[in-house]
Structure formats: structure tokens, C-alpha cells
Amino acid sequence: MALSYSFKSAFRSLYREKWINILSVFTVASNLFIITLAAFFLYNIELIASNLPERFSIVAYFKDDLSQEETLGILDSLKKRDDILSLKYISKEDAMNDLKKTLGDTSYILEGLSENPLLSSVEIRVKKDFVTSDTVTQISDEIKKMPGIDTVHYGEKIAEAIHLLKRSINNISIIIFLAISSGVIFVIYSTVKILFYRRKEEIEIIKLLGATKGFIRKPFLIEGGVIGFFGGGFVVIGALFFYFAVTYRLSMVIPIFKTLTFPMEILMLLPIIGTTLGIIGSIIALGRLKL
Amino acid sequence: MINFQNVSKYYDGQVILRNITFSIEKGEMAFVTGPSGAGKTTLLKLIYLSERPDDGDIIVGDFHTATLKPSKIPAFRRNIGVVFQDFKLLNNLTIYENVALALRVRGVGEKAIKGAISNALKLVHLRHKAGSYPLTLSGGEQQRVALARAIVAEPVVVLADEPTGNLDPGTAADIMKVFYEVNIRGTTVFIATHNKELCKNTGKRLLKLDGGNLTGNEVG
Numbered sequence: 068m069a070l071s072y073s074f075k076s077a078f079r080s081l082y083r084e085k086w087i088n089i090l091s092v093f094t095v096a097s098n099l100f101i102i103t104l105a106a107f108f109l110y111n112i113e114l115i116a117s118n119l120p121e122r123f124s125i126v127a128y129f130k131d132d133l134s135q136e137e138t139l140g141i142l143d144s145l146k147k148r149d150d151i152l153s154l155k156y157i158s159k160e161d162a163m164n165d166l167k168k169t170l171g172d173t174s175y176i177l178e179g180l181s182e183n184p185l186l187s188s189v190e191i192r193v194k195k196d197f198v199t200s201d202t203v204t205q206i207s208d209e210i211k212k213m214p215g216i217d218t219v220h221y222g223e224k225i226a227e228a229i230h231l232l233k234r235s236i237n238n239i240s241i242i243i244f245l246a247i248s249s250g251v252i253f254v255i256y257s258t259v260k261i262l263f264y265r266r267k268e269e270i271e272i273i274k275l276l277g278a279t280k281g282f283i284r285k286p287f288l289i290e291g292g293v294i295g296f297f298g299g300g301f302v303v304i305g306a307l308f309f310y311f312a313v314t315y316r317l318s319m320v321i322p323i324f325k326t327l328t329f330p331m332e333i334l335m336l337l338p339i340i341g342t343t344l345g346i347i348g349s350i351i352a353l354g355r356l357k358l
Numbered sequence: 359m360i361n362f363q364n365v366s367k368y369y370d371g372q373v374i375l376r377n378i379t380f381s382i383e384k385g386e387m388a389f390v391t392g393p394s395g396a397g398k399t400t401l402l403k404l405i406y407l408s409e410r411p412d413d414g415d416i417i418v419g420d421f422h423t424a425t426l427k428p429s430k431i432p433a434f435r436r437n438i439g440v441v442f443q444d445f446k447l448l449n450n451l452t453i454y455e456n457v458a459l460a461l462r463v464r465g466v467g468e469k470a471i472k473g474a475i476s477n478a479l480k481l482v483h484l485r486h487k488a489g490s491y492p493l494t495l496s497g498g499e500q501q502r503v504a505l506a507r508a509i510v511a512e513p514v515v516v517l518a519d520e521p522t523g524n525l526d527p528g529t530a531a532d533i534m535k536v537f538y539e540v541n542i543r544g545t546t547v548f549i550a551t552h553n554k555e556l557c558k559n560t561g562k563r564l565l566k567l568d569g570g571n572l573t574g575n576e577v578g
Contacts, residue, residue: 072462083450272446275408276507277435278463 073285081290084262088294091258095298095345096305098251099337103306105243109236111327116232123198123229125207125221128186133215141215142189150197150206155190159183186217199230248344251298255291255348263287263352288349295345299338306334359384359515359546360405365414367400367570374400376570378414382548382563384514387541389557390550392567398550399443401567402517405548406438407431419514436464439508441518445500447492447507453479454488457507464511478510481536498529505533509540516540518549522556530556 081088129138138156145154157165162185167174193206203221211219263270270283310329318325361381367374375397382388390398403409404416407423415424421434439460447456454475461471479485482502492500501521508516518537522530534556541547551557557564566574 071468079450269448269450272448273459273463274432275406275435275440275442275446276460276463277432277438279432282432282463 073282073289076286077289077293080262080266080286081293084265087258087261088290091254091294092297092301094254095251095295095341096301098247098254099298099302099341100305102244102247103302103334103337104309105247106240106333107306107310107327107329109240109243110329113233113236114328116229116236117195123193123203123222123225125191125193125203125210125219126188127191127210127219128188128217130215130217131186133187137215138187141213144213145189145191145210148206150194150202152192152194154192157188157190159185159187162186162188199227248340251295251341251344252348252351255294255345256352258294259287259291259349259352262290284349284353287353288346291345291349291352292342293345295341295343295348296338297341298345299341302337302341303334306337359386359419360548361417363415363417365404365411365416367397367404367409368412373570375404375411375567378572380565380572380575382546384546385541385544386563387537387547387560388549388563388565389560390548390565390567391552391554391557392573394552395569396567397570398552398567399519402440402519402548402550405515405517406435406440432463436511437514439511439513439516441501441504441508441516441521443519443523445492445504447500447503449492452489452491453484453495453503456492456503457510460507460511466511474510475506478506481509481539482506483532498525498533501525501529501533502536505536509536509545512543513545515546515548518547520551520553521549522551522553 129141133141142154142156145151160183163177163183166185167177170177191206191210193203197203197206207219207221210216273283313324314327318327359382362378365378366376378401390401392398400409404411404423405418407426411424415422417423418434419437421430421437423434426434448459451459457475457478458471461474466474475488476485479488482505484499484502484506487495487499487503492503495503505518505521508518516537521533521537525533530553537547537549549556561577564574564576565572566576
């Protein structure tokens with residue numbers, strides 16, 4: 068019963084103070100829209116960054132005098148490792164053909180060679196999660212120690228860069244989310260504080276009638292939640308409009324925009340995020356209520 | 359029911375109430391009278407814990423107000439119905455909603471609220487004004503709404519601060535009739551008034567306050 072009264076009281080106040088509440092809803096919406104925009108771009112960067120490790124590989128060259136059995140033995144032991152995604156064996160002949168293809172018209176310089184000086188090798192693709200500077204170095208060192216392996220080449224700097232990029236994206240996401248969420252909380256905090264002071268006399272009367280802190284707080288928590296909910300709701304509409312504008316209209320002019328994508332389920336979370344931040348803002352605004 | 363034990367109250371070093379001791383029994387009706395500034399309103403505020411005493415203790419029912427934890431104050435106040443001097447009605451709520459508030463803070467259901475308000479408004483002859491707003495009512499009518507709100511939850515104690523102030527004798531008599539009726543039902547009633555006529559020949563106890571001192575405790 069008290070809850071239905073709280074809802075009535077909250078909606079009555081939302082209507083009575085409609086201008087300040089509408090202003091808060093739009094301020095919350097613009098803050099949440101910034102979060103959504105940031106999430107949209109970071110999500111796409113993350114998507115690109117997450118594909119980079121799949122392109123990363125280690126190349127191990129076999130010693131020249133290795134027999135076929137010994138080569139197969141090494142390949143077998145590599146296949147058994149948990150950190151390796153796939154192997155591609157490149158024989159001496161394949162390597163020479165590749166080189167010829169690369170040299171194209173100038174491949175005649177290889178004609179003077181009496182024998183194939185290239186080494187057979189294996190291209191190793193490491194599983195996504197292992198593409199960090201430390202793990203790649205460790206894997207390379209272990210392969211290098213295997214008998215029959217001549218040298219190992221790997222892009223340590225690339226691995227480090229990919230790892231750094233991914234970590235930076237995560238950190239930036241957290242910073243943006245925390246900073247703007249604090250902004251949303253502050254907006255709702257200020258609004259609820261104003262609403263609270265405007266209703267101070269009313270609250271004093273209710274207190275004298277025997278209202279508990281919970282009874283007094285509930286309508287304000289609902290108000291904060293409703294402001295956050297509508298703020299989030301407006302962003303869903305805005306973000307959908309933005310998404311289609313970017314991916315459809317803008318991609319006609321700049322085709323790369325067509326590759327941008329965004330999980331729509333996340334958008335649906337915005338009203339929930341808004342409501343949660345609204346309630347948090349209200350809790351902080353009401354603070355320690357004195358009876 | 360209400361027991362003052364050596365209670366004193368000061369504001370900015372000025373004595374408002376000095377060493378007040380008295381007690382009102384359960385089901386009793388009593389008056390406190392005295393000139394303006396005698397400390398009557400403060401005395402009532404100390405009972406419903408709008409103010410805390412600087413010295414002494416006040417026992418209301420089972421509650422020792424001097425040591426009452428803040429979290430227990432709402433439960434304590436629900437035992438008391440107060441008719442405030444300035445009515446303290448919420449102008450943005452109808453008469454019905456104003457009276458209902460006293461029940462809603464107690465967690466009473468809507469169906470029970472409807473019945474209780476109907477009875478309370480009938481008692482103060484304002485049932486026809488249930489949908490009106492306080493500012494459309496006369497002072498006397500607002501006073502009666504405040505009274506209805508104070509008694510609607512059937513508290514064990516009803517306090518009233520100048521409940522007939524600025525009312526014509528007829529309306530004042532009507533209001534007093536309601537207090538007597540409430541008292542007959544077993545509710546302890548304590549009324550602060552500067553109107554000595556109101557407590558004359560009532561057979562009820564009369565406390566006299568002057569300059570913060572209790573100068574009399576007799577039957578009126």
C-alpha cells in the first residue's frame with residue numbers, strides 16, 4: 068500500500084516539477100548518449116583489435132639436414148601444445164616458389180643458384196589469448212630449444228602492440244563509463260536535492276505524522292529512477308537513429324562505415340543503466356535523513 | 359501516560375521551560391494554559407519529539423523520550439495524534455489525502471483507509487469536503503481537518519496546540535465536542551490553549567504555565 072502511495076507521490080512530484088525533471092531527463096540522456104557513442108566506437112575498435120591476434124604468427128625454421136621423420140616428429144609435438152591454434156608447414160620448395168612469386172620479373176637472379184638455400188619452416192598461429200608479449204616470447208623460446216629447429220622469428224613488437232591496444236581500449240572504456248556515470252549520478256543528485264528542498268515542509272509534516280525514513284525516501288528514489296529510465300529510453304531512440312544514419316546513409320558516401328556494427332541488446336540495457344544510476348543519485352542526495 | 363520529570367528546555371541560553379514535573383494518566387483529558395510565550399507549544403513539541411529536553415525525562419506510554427533512538431521515533435509518533443497550531447496541512451493534497459496520510463505512514467490498506475476517513479470526517483462534519491483542497495476551506499474547517507487527521511488512526515494520545523485559536527465560539531464549541539468524544543473513547547487528550555474560558559468548569563485537570571514555570575496543577 069505504501070508503495071503505491073510512493074509511486075503516486077513520485078509521479079505527482081514529477082508532474083508538478085515537470086520542467087526541472089524534463090531538463091534532468093535530457094541532461095541524463097545526453098550523458099548516456101556520450102557513453103553509448105564511446106561504447107559504439109570502442110566496440111568497433113575492439114572488434115578490429117580482437118581480429119589482429121588471429122593474423123599473428125611465429126615462423127620456426129627447420130635445420131637443413133633434418134629427415135622427414137624428424138620434421139614430422141617436431142610438427143606432432145607442436146600440434147600437442149595447448150597454446151597453438153594451427154600449423155602450416157612450408158617446404159624448401161614451397162619457400163622457393165613463394166620467393167619467386169614475390170620477386171616476379173626479377174626472379175631470374177635465383178637462376179644462378181646450384182641448390183635451394185632456403186630452409187623448410189612451419190608457420191605457427193597462436194591462440195588469441197596467448198598473443199601477449201610475454202607468452203609469445205615464452206612460446207618462441209620453447210620452440211627454439213626443440214632439437215631440429217634452426218631459428219624462430221616472431222613479431223614481439225606486434226604482439227606487444229596488440230596487447231597494449233586491447234588493454235588501452237579496456238581502460239578507456241572503464242574511464243569513460245565511470246566519468247560519465249558520475250556525471251549522470253551528479254545530475255540526478257542535484258535534481259533530487261532540489262526536489263527534496265522544495266518539499267522540505269511537506270517532509271517535515273510527514274515526519275511528524277510518524278513516517279519512517281523509508282516512507283519519506285521511496286518517492287524520491289522512484290523519481291530518480293524514473294528520470295534515469297526516461298534518460299536511457301531517449302538514448303535508445305537517439306542511438307538507433309544515429310546507428311542507422313551512420314551505417315546506412317553515411318556508408319553510401321564513406322563505405323568503411325558499412326563495416327561498423329553494434330550489438331543492439333546493449334542498447335536495451337540503457338534504461339536499466341539509467342534507472343540504476345538514477346536510484347544511486349537519489350540515495351546520495353537523500354543522505355542521512357534526520358527524523 | 360505522559361510523565362514529565364524535571365524537564366527543562368533552553369534556547370540560546372534562555373529558559374523556555376524550567377524544571378517541569380507533572381503526569382497525565384491514561385485516558386485523562388487535561389489542559390495546559392498560560393499567556394503567549396509561556397512555553398505551551400514547546401511543552402507539546404517535547405512530547406511529540408519535535409524538540410528534545412535539555413534536562414530531565416519525558417515518558418510517554420512505554421517510551422522514555424530522553425533515551426529514545428532516532429530509529430524508534432516514527433513508531434513512537436504513531437502513538438500520538440497532533441493538532442498543530444498552524445494546522446500543517448499539505449495544500450497540494452485534497453482533504454481526503456491529507457487525512458489519509460496519517461494512516462498511510464502507518465501502512466494501513468486503502469480499504470481500511472476509506473472507512474476510517476469517512477468516520478473521521480463525519481465526526482468533524484466535513485465529509486462533503488473530502489475532495490476539496492485546504493486553501494479553499496475556512497480557518498475553522500482547516501482546523502477540523504487537522505483534528506480529523508490527528509484522530510483518524512485512533513492514537514493513544516491526542517495533543518492539540520491552540521485548537522480553537524481564532525475560531526468563533528460556535529465552531530470552537532464544536533471542536534471541543536470532538537475532543538470530549540475522543541476522550542470518552544479512552545484516548546488521552548492534552549490541549550494547550552491561552553483561552554481560559556475553554557477549560558473553566560470542565561472538571562478536567564488544568565496545568566498553568568508562566569514564563570516557563572509550572573505555576574498551577576489543579577482541576578478546572
